[in-house]
Amino acid sequence: xxxxxxxxxxTMLFQVIAYTFILFLSIICLVPFLLILSGSFSSxxxxxxxxxxxxxxxxxxxxxxxVFKFPTQVLKAYGVTVFTTVVGTALGLFFITMAGFVLQRxxxxxxxxxSFFIYFTTLxxxxxxxxxxxxxxxxxxxxxxxxxxxxxxxxxxxxxLMKNFIRSAVPDELIEFAKIDGxxxxxxxxxxxxxxxxxxxxxxxxxxxLGYWNDWFTSSLFINNPDMYQLQFYxxxxxxxxxxxxxxxxxxxxxxxxxxxxxxxxxxxxxIVTGPILFLYPFVQRYFVRGLTIGAVKG
Amino acid sequence: xxxRNKTFLRHLSLIIALMMFxxxxxxxxxxxxxxxxxxxxxxxxxxxxxxxxxxxxxLGDAPKDxxxxxxxxxxxxxxxxxxxxxxxxxxxxxxxxxxxLLLSSGQPIDLIFTADWTFYQSYAKKGAFLALDEMLxxxxxxxxxxxxxxxxxxxxxxxxxYTVPSTWIEYVTEGIAYREDLRxxxxxxxxxxxxxxxxxxxxxxxxxxxxIPIADSNANHTHGIRQLNxxxxxxxxxxxxxxxxxxxxxxxxxxxxxSAQHLEDLKTYKRWMDKGFFPxxxxxxxxxxxxxxxxxxAAVILSGENPNKFNADVIKIQSxxxxxxxxxxxxxxxxxxxxxxxxxxxGFAIPRSSKxxxxxxxxxEKLVTDKRYNWLTEYGVEGKNFEVQDGYYKMxxxxxxxxxxxxxxxxxxxxxxxxxxYDKSFDDVLTMFEELDKIKKPDxxxxxxxxxxxxxxxxxxxxxxxxxxxxxxxxxxxxxxxTGLNTFMEKAKQAGLEKIQSEYTKQWQEYLKSAGIx
Numbered sequence: 083x084x085x086x087x088x089x090x091x092x093t094m095l096f097q098v099i100a101y102t103f104i105l106f107l108s109i110i111c112l113v114p115f116l117l118i119l120s121g122s123f124s125s126x127x128x129x130x131x132x133x134x135x136x137x138x139x140x141x142x143x144x145x146x147x148x149v150f151k152f153p154t155q156v157l158k159a160y161g162v163t164v165f166t167t168v169v170g171t172a173l174g175l176f177f178i179t180m181a182g183f184v185l186q187r188x189x190x191x192x193x194x195x196x197s198f199f200i201y202f203t204t205l206x207x208x209x210x211x212x213x214x215x216x217x218x219x220x221x222x223x224x225x226x227x228x229x230x231x232x233x234x235x236x237x238x239x240x241x242x243l244m245k246n247f248i249r250s251a252v253p254d255e256l257i258e259f260a261k262i263d264g265x266x267x268x269x270x271x272x273x274x275x276x277x278x279x280x281x282x283x284x285x286x287x288x289x290x291x292l293g294y295w296n297d298w299f300t301s302s303l304f305i306n307n308p309d310m311y312q313l314q315f316y317x318x319x320x321x322x323x324x325x326x327x328x329x330x331x332x333x334x335x336x337x338x339x340x341x342x343x344x345x346x347x348x349x350x351x352x353x354i355v356t357g358p359i360l361f362l363y364p365f366v367q368r369y370f371v372r373g374l375t376i377g378a379v380k381g
Numbered sequence: 382x383x384x385r386n387k388t389f390l391r392h393l394s395l396i397i398a399l400m401m402f403x404x405x406x407x408x409x410x411x412x413x414x415x416x417x418x419x420x421x422x423x424x425x426x427x428x429x430x431x432x433x434x435x436x437x438x439x440l441g442d443a444p445k446d447x448x449x450x451x452x453x454x455x456x457x458x459x460x461x462x463x464x465x466x467x468x469x470x471x472x473x474x475x476x477x478x479x480x481x482l483l484l485s486s487g488q489p490i491d492l493i494f495t496a497d498w499t500f501y502q503s504y505a506k507k508g509a510f511l512a513l514d515e516m517l518x519x520x521x522x523x524x525x526x527x528x529x530x531x532x533x534x535x536x537x538x539x540x541x542x543y544t545v546p547s548t549w550i551e552y553v554t555e556g557i558a559y560r561e562d563l564r565x566x567x568x569x570x571x572x573x574x575x576x577x578x579x580x581x582x583x584x585x586x587x588x589x590x591x592x593i594p595i596a597d598s599n600a601n602h603t604h605g606i607r608q609l610n611x612x613x614x615x616x617x618x619x620x621x622x623x624x625x626x627x628x629x630x631x632x633x634x635x636x637x638x639x640s641a642q643h644l645e646d647l648k649t650y651k652r653w654m655d656k657g658f659f660p661x662x663x664x665x666x667x668x669x670x671x672x673x674x675x676x677x678x679a680a681v682i683l684s685g686e687n688p689n690k691f692n693a694d695v696i697k698i699q700s701x702x703x704x705x706x707x708x709x710x711x712x713x714x715x716x717x718x719x720x721x722x723x724x725x726x727x728g729f730a731i732p733r734s735s736k737x738x739x740x741x742x743x744x745x746e747k748l749v750t751d752k753r754y755n756w757l758t759e760y761g762v763e764g765k766n767f768e769v770q771d772g773y774y775k776m777x778x779x780x781x782x783x784x785x786x787x788x789x790x791x792x793x794x795x796x797x798x799x800x801x802x803y804d805k806s807f808d809d810v811l812t813m814f815e816e817l818d819k820i821k822k823p824d825x826x827x828x829x830x831x832x833x834x835x836x837x838x839x840x841x842x843x844x845x846x847x848x849x850x851x852x853x854x855x856x857x858x859x860x861x862x863x864t865g866l867n868t869f870m871e872k873a874k875q876a877g878l879e880k881i882q883s884e885y886t887k888q889w890q891e892y893l894k895s896a897g898i899x
Contacts, residue, residue: 215486224488303479306469308443315474322474323442 115356121349122146145350156354158309159316162230166312167294170231174290175283177236182244182282183275188254197245204238214303229304230312234293240286247282248275284369288362295359317351433737434465435491435744438483440499441791443470446761446784453757461747464740468790484509487734491741494794495544495730497723502830505538510730511738512541520739524746527797532724535828545745546724549796551689552817553722554616554713555608558674558682558691561708563589572681573710575609575649582658585680594658596670596679600855605683606646607637608712615826616720618712622843622881623873628718631825632893634886638851638878639870647854647862654857664852677702688813696806711817719817723827727794749795759792760802761785767802774802829892835884839877846872 117134124135125142149156181200185193208216223229252275260270276283301315311319444450447468455465471479480499483490495501495510504510517525524545525533532546559572559581569584570577582594595602608618614626623638637643653659671690673679675697686694691709698705713719729745731738747754760767760774766785768775776783787804788796803811833840850869859865870878893899 211482211485214482215488218482218486218488298474302472302474303482306443306471308470319442319472319474322472 118349118352122346122353124346124349142346145346145348146354148347149350149354155308155316156313156351159311159313162227162310163295163313166227166230166297167291170234170294171287171290173231174235174240175287178240178244178286178290179248179276179279179283180271181236181241182248182279183271185241185245186249187257197242200238200241217304224304225307225310226304227310230297230300230310231294233300234290234297237289237293240289244279244282244286247285248279251278251282281369284366288366291362292359313355317348317355320351321348430463430740432459432463432465433740434467435737435741436489437466437468438490438493439468439470439791440473440476440480440494441470442472443468444761444785444789446766447790450757450761450785450790453762454754457751457753457757458744458747462740462743464737464744466744484732484734489734489736490732491735491737492729492745493732494791495725495728496794497725497827501544501725501728501730502538503832505541505543505730506830506832509733510543511733511735512543513545513731513742514542516739516742517542520743521746523750524742527750535724536728538830544725544728544730545742545749545794547727547794547796549798549801550721550814552713552719552814553687553689553726554711554719554817555605555618555685555687556691556709556711556713557605557609558686558694559708559710560585560674560680560705562704562706563680564708565706571708571710573715575606578609578681579649579653582653582681583656586657589680592677593660593673593679594681595653596673596682597659597684597856598670600664600852601670601685602683603646603650603855604685605712606649609715610646612716612718616824621831622878622885624882624885626826626889628716628822628825631898632890634882634889636882638873639866644863644866647857647866650855651857651859651862659856664856664858674707675701677705688810688817692806692810695809709813711813713817713820718820718822720822720824720826721817723824725827727796729794745795749797752800755795755797755800756802758790759788759796759800761789769802772802773805776804825896825898828896829889831885832888836877836881839881842876843873843878843881846876 113136116136120136120138121134122145123141123143124138125140125144184190185197185200187193207213217223217229217233221229223232256274256278257270260274265273296314297312298315298318301310301312302318305311305315447470451466451468458464458466471483477499483493484504495504528546528548532548533542536542536544536546557572557578563569563585564571564581567584567588569581572578572581585592585594604618607613611618611625612628613620614628614631620626620637623636623643625635625637625640627633670679670682670685671694674682675694686709688709688711691707695707698707711719731741735741748758749755756763761783762785763769765777766783766789767777767787774787776786787802846869850865850872853859854862854865854869
């Protein structure tokens with residue numbers, strides 16, 4: 083009786099500490115976001131004069147008005163990002179689950195060979211220049227939608243994660259049962275594996291979607307046509323133009339005719355860019371924890 | 382199982398080795414094959430040949446109306462040369478990395494922007510561009526005649542021409558921009574020397590407590606102060622590695638860092654910080670100095686304000702705060718001489734990877750010397766993007782609605798003085814240029830091509846040390862300036878400062894000898 087009381091005391095204490103800690107962490111994560119949010123609703127003068135505040139001192143919608151005054155470019159960039167995210171995630175999930183399923187099958191003779199090939203690239207990469215030459219000169223992918231999707235389809239880490247997840251979620255016996263019942267490999271993949279691997283698929287899918295949504299680097303290297311900029315790159319580029327004017331125009335004497343967006347506009351754009359992906363989180367979150375831990379423990 | 386794995390690994394390593402070898406071979410083959418093929422094709426295509434599309438690369442962002450301009454240009458180019466042009470823009474994000482990739486990947490590019498700040502000299506030295514000497518009289522005689530002989534000579538690297546320089550002469554010399562209305566209001570002296578500048582700043586601080594006297598970011602004001610106080614060889618006062626090279630005695634190279642003058646300057650900055658001339662978080666300021674001035678948050682800009690930018694500030698303030706007034710003191714007035722930009726500063730080169738170098742050069746000739754091409758690419762479509770009023774350029778609509786503002790394609794390199802149109806507001810800049818013309822001396826610095834391969838690692842290390850130890854000193858954030866400077870010098874020496882300085886000096890003196898400068 084006595085020990086039990088002390089146990090629960092400890093549990094209580096632990097929980098109090100744990101909750102405070104997590105609460106503290108969440109606040110640290112949330113504050114910068116709040117700053118951006120309030121910045122996007124402040125008037126530009128108040129930002130320049132007083133800096134950023136947690137709550138807007140001078141409420142204004144001019145930032146958003148500015149962004150949507152000529153919405154074509156933002157909307158185009160949005161379209162590109164949504165398209166690459168949806169297509170990339172769907173294709174990527176298909177390929178990764180296929181690869182994972184095949185690589186964990188014990189009756190696949192060369193599974194170690196292929197695993198090694200995939201694993202090898204995580205240790206030794208060709209580097210930026212060969213990668214660029216490959217995509218730009220050999221595959222001729224400059225200024226195509228393919229280049230925005232293709233390089234991100236198969237990540238070695240995600241394949242390994244998926245392989246381990248399928249191995250732990252789908253017992254070998256189950257596959258044998260299915261075989262005995264007359265299912266072929268594709269049937270097993272579609273009906274058995276995909277159903278049981280749902281948490282893993284959600285996890286990997288979220289990783290993929292985040293990767294595509296946040297990608298700016300491929301646009302930066304391979305896209306010259308402003309209509310095909312991804313959203314993140316569009317934002318990043320406008321910011322960079324400002325830095326450029328500040329840094330490089332010293333002593334170069336070049337004149338730039340573009341309009342420089344104001345502080346509140348930049349913040350409004352940041353909100354518009356991050357918004358949608360935030361809503362994806364709650365839907366996959368329940369799978370997320372399970373998918374990740376199972377994959378990681380066995381990894 | 383174990384045995385099988387072992388043999389398998391042996392096989393695998395063999396396969397990988399083979400694949401790598403094949404890859405290297407393939408890269409070599411295509412690389413060299415393409416370049417020989419390119420020049421061979423080029424040699425035979427002096428007359429109109431098959432229709433080709435030229436790949437044209439510019440820095441920065443494309444204007445909205447670029448597709449219209451491109452199709453208009455292509456109509457002309459197809460009739461004249463049977464070529465089409467694709468205008469590509471890198472955007473300002475990581476442009477330097479992209480520039481490097483474009484030139485090193487062997488991707489076919491026919492024309493690319495060059496400048497000293499895009500490292501024209503070192504790329505030319507490394508053989509990234511084609512030499513134009515033989516091609517010019519053959520395919521672009523008009524262009525060759527258009528550019529004066531001394532400009533062709535000035536852009537030569539290792540006795541060869543690799544870029545077509547722009548012939549418009551401009552000054553990007555800097556100066557102090559300040560709030561003239563406040564100066565009058567509080568009866569302050571004109572900030573034209575260290576003493577009067579400090580007095581002006583004091584007056585601002587005392588009378589306008591909400592203002593930051595100096596607009597600054599990244600401690601750039603030091604370049605300005607150096608131009609106010611010394612006759613350095615570099616127009617922008619930005620000599621690398623803390624070196625001192627005076628215009629009158631260029632072969633004399635001294636170290637500014639660690640000198641008595643350096644210590645004195647740093648003490649001045651400390652005093653300025655104590656008096657509150659800088660914002661406390663100056664090293665983190667992200668706003669451009671110009672926006673601080675335009676918003677009325679700051680009173681003085683010390684660095685980066687060339688006549689062009691100053692004019693832009695004046696125009697902006699006229700529309701937002703007509704009751705304000707801006708003053709300008711050009712540093713050349715303090716130095717006693719001004720250097721116009723070096724011909725290397727704006728140009729176009731033909732990369733080695735070009736498949737049609739001669740057609741590219743012929744097209745570029747049109748761009749510079751044919752008024753139709755030139756106006757289309759500099760000002761847009763007449764009647765749609767701009768109109769000519771009393772000989773002045775007039776934008777139709779405003780910057781938001783007009784899809785092609787003046788020089789919207791960033792066409793600084795193919796400006797042709799004979800065809801140039803200026804906005805009415807630009808008259809002030811031209812007047813300033815005329816004044817500077819009177820004290821003009823040739824730029825002897827920009828022709829120098831630094832080769833930092835011998836001290837690349839030291840250079841990177843030094844940049845870190847500079848950010849960590851020198852920047853805080855530059856804005857007076859270190860309490861004990863003398864100790865701070867000593868620490869910086871010690872760390873800089875550890876990073877290899879002496880090696881860098883002596884190697885740089887050696888290269889500089891070789892350059893002076895080869896260029897015949899005393």
